[in-house]
């Protein structure tokens with residue numbers, strides 16, 4: 133299937149271009165604003181701690197984690213984990229990313245519905261991304277198209293997951309920008325830098341969702357060709 137010209141045209145080439153472009157944009161913007169220190173000079177760790185305290189969240193800890201762009205909020209461990217670069221840096225990138233992760237904390241505290249839906253979908257996605265393509269291939273090889281369509285249904289759950297991720301990420305960034313403004317963490321022009329960093333980060337999620345969509349489209353074309 134990977135040497136299928138339709139696969140190359142519909143999935144491989146657009147996905148490669150899109151992913152490359154999004155990655156480039158993220159790294160470029162992130163590096164650019166990593167060089168710009170904020171007036172307040174708060175490190176990522178301080179930004180996160182300030183937001184959590186001001187928002188009355190007392191049971192979520194802020195800790196460093198290895199790697200670059202590995203920042204995340206772990207709802208089960210109740211921990212905001214910031215990559216070393218973000219944790220210790222007073223840059224605009226650090227403030228933006230730290231505030232974004234706190235946005236996820238606030239979503240969790242408020243029971244934001246898309247975040248709950250996303251959590252429900254996690255096990256389904258792990259199953260769907262493995263079983264979906266297997267069922268599709270088996271269905272095509274054995275010429276049992278209903279089996280292939282069942283695989284499409286499984287794989288559609290993967291797309292659903294990535295689509296549900298979008299409002300979760302956009303909302304966390306919206307909250308982040310509001311928080312850094314409200315709490316005076318970033319001022320005036322600095323907020324534009326934070327918006328650029330978070331906007332670029334959002335692109336990678338859009339690229340991932342679009343890739344899942346193209347894969348699904350390809351599977352549907354494959355099955356339809358069999359009729």
Ligand SMILES: [Zn+2]
Nearest residue numbers: 232236301304
């Ligand atoms: Zn996020």
